[in-house]
Amino acid sequence: MNRKRTSLKTIRAFLIGAGLCLVLAGCRQGPPGRTIHLAHGLDVTHSVHLAMVRMGEDLERLSGGRLRMEIFPNQQLGSEREILELLQIGTLDMTKVSAATLENFAPKTRILGLPYLFRDREAAFEILDGPIGQELLDDGLEFWLKGIGFYDAGFRSFYAMDQPITHPDDLVGKKVRVMESVTAINMIRSMGGAPTPISWGELYTALQQGVVDAAENNPPSFYLARHYEVCKYYSLDEHTFSPDVLIAGTRFWDQLNEQEKAWIREAADNSIAYQRELWALAEAEALEKVAAAGVEISRPDKRPFAEGSREAYRLYEADTTLGRLIRQIKEFQQ
Numbered sequence: 001m002n003r004k005r006t007s008l009k010t011i012r013a014f015l016i017g018a019g020l021c022l023v024l025a026g027c028r029q030g031p032p033g034r035t036i037h038l039a040h041g042l043d044v045t046h047s048v049h050l051a052m053v054r055m056g057e058d059l060e061r062l063s064g065g066r067l068r069m070e071i072f073p074n075q076q077l078g079s080e081r082e083i084l085e086l087l088q089i090g091t092l093d094m095t096k097v098s099a100a101t102l103e104n105f106a107p108k109t110r111i112l113g114l115p116y117l118f119r120d121r122e123a124a125f126e127i128l129d130g131p132i133g134q135e136l137l138d139d140g141l142e143f144w145l146k147g148i149g150f151y152d153a154g155f156r157s158f159y160a161m162d163q164p165i166t167h168p169d170d171l172v173g174k175k176v177r178v179m180e181s182v183t184a185i186n187m188i189r190s191m192g193g194a195p196t197p198i199s200w201g202e203l204y205t206a207l208q209q210g211v212v213d214a215a216e217n218n219p220p221s222f223y224l225a226r227h228y229e230v231c232k233y234y235s236l237d238e239h240t241f242s243p244d245v246l247i248a249g250t251r252f253w254d255q256l257n258e259q260e261k262a263w264i265r266e267a268a269d270n271s272i273a274y275q276r277e278l279w280a281l282a283e284a285e286a287l288e289k290v291a292a293a294g295v296e297i298s299r300p301d302k303r304p305f306a307e308g309s310r311e312a313y314r315l316y317e318a319d320t321t322l323g324r325l326i327r328q329i330k331e332f333q334q
Contacts, residue, residue, distance in 0.1 A: 033065060034260075036252075038094040039072040039083050041200065043224055047282045048096055048151050048244055049073050051275030058267040067263055079199060081180070087249030088144040094249070096151065099242045100181035106140035106147075111316060111325050113183030115239040115309040116302070119333045124241050125150070125276070127332055132325065137245070146253050148246040148265070149272045152279040154218035155238035159295075161213060164233040166300040168192055168308035177203055177215040183312070187239070190311035200225070207231060220279070223286035228295045236299045239309065246272070 036059070042049050049071070056069030077083055077092065080101040086092035099112040111117065118124035127133060128150045137147025158165040158176070165171060171193035178184040178195045188195035196212050206212050207230040215227065216239070222228060246268055253261070291297055316322040 033063075034067050036067060036069045036093045036264075037072070038069055038096075039077040039086075039092055040096040041075040041080055041083075042073055042096070044073050046220070046224060047275050047278035050278055051151065051271045052096070054274050055267045055271035058270050059263060062263045062266060063260070067260060075201060079201075084145065084247070087247065087252070090249060090251030092249065093252040094148075094247065096244050096246050098153065098179065098244055100179040100184055102140065102145075102245050102247070103181055103183060105143050105145055106136070108139040108321065108325065109136050109245075110181075110183050111322055111329070112136070112242050113181055113187065113240055114313060114316065114326070115187050116306045117326070117329060118241045121152070121155075121241065123333050124243075125152075127329055128243060132328055132332075135325070140247070141250065144250045146248045146250050148248055148268045151244040151246060151272060152276045153242060153244045154220070154279060154283055155236075156216050156218055156240045156242060157234065157236045157238055158214055158216045159222055159227065159231040159234045160215075161207065161231050161233070164296060164298050164300075165214060165235045165237070166298055167304050171214070174213040175211070177206065177212045183316075184240075186315070187309050187312045191305065191308045203227070204230065218283070219286035219290070220282045223290050228290040228293050232295050234290060234295050234297050236297065237302055237305045239302075239305055 038052060038056075040048065040052070052069075052071055056071065059067050059069055077086065080095075080097040081104065083092060083095045084097060084101070084105055087095060099109050103110040103113060118127070128136075133150060137149070140147055158171075160170075160174070163170065165174075168191040171188070171191050174193050175196045176188050176193040177198045178188055179200075180197045185195040185197070193214075198206050198212065203212075203215060204225060204227060207215065207227060215231070217225075217227075219234075222231075222234060228234070248264075256264070287297060313326070317326055
């Protein structure tokens with residue numbers, strides 16, 4: 001990485017962290033014990049936030065009040081990338097980020113952005129909750145990030161303003177918003193679209209003003225962000241299953257004793273199971289709500305999308321480690 005860029009990134013994280021220390025100073029006052037500070041970018045009605053609230057309640061109960069949790073939602077403390085940087089320098093304790101954001105810090109997680117990697121949700125979580133998933137969670141350790149587990153973020157699908165995207169040909173010439181992810185960029189490009197990285201908070205306006213023609217995300221995000229007000233076509237091609245990842249900073253984690261770590265793991269496991277239940281309900285509700293708002297929902301044939309995105313695999317399959325992980329995931333589902 002360019003040394004100047006690294007330096008600027010470090011300075012930015014330090015300045016954000018210094019300001020955050022002032023914000024959190026008051027939170028450290030209170031009854032004896034440890035307050036864990038967790039930040040994320042989602043709305044308070046999102047299933048992940050609700051599950052984190054449950055995690056905080058369980059953690060306080062399990063620890064007899066010795067561990068508590070303070071949650072900062074809605075990007076109060078910055079974007080997902082900025083929050084990860086805060087974890088790295090030890091200013092913040094925990095977060096949830098999308099796998100697409102994490103791939104910039106933990107290279108192996110890039111495979112989670114590959115299209116049609118998982119057969120279905122059940123197979124995905126059987127893999128992610130097993131040894132392969134643990135290898136992906138551990139990949140961030142050398143970058144001061146400890147993966148705890150995977151929340152359900154559903155399958156991502158295309159939505160557009162002027163016409164449904166029922167075939168990769170419909171993407172040709174269209175500017176499609178993607179996350180800041182090389183994998184996502186390669187996928188859209190391989191399908192014929194023009195990938196355009198835009199932050200989530202700026203996407204509504206970008207769609208409204210025609211900066212991009214389309215985007216892709218899961219049903220609850222499409223609904224909760226109110227993108228259905230601008231985009232009236234939602235095509236459930238379900239091209240990627242990219243989970244959210246619960247992460248702790250190692251600077252925080254290494255300060256804990258074994259009992260404290262066990263309490264956090266148990267509370268996190270409960271939270272993950274609860275969130276996955278909430279997600280199924282939120283997904284069904286979101287599709288019902290956007291349909292009622294006039295969105296045309298289609299379920300196109302996935303085979304042309306899978307075939308069209310095959311090019312996105314080639315670079316990763318040529319990599320020794322990533323190629324091995326892809327083969328293991330494919331073989332597991334046979």
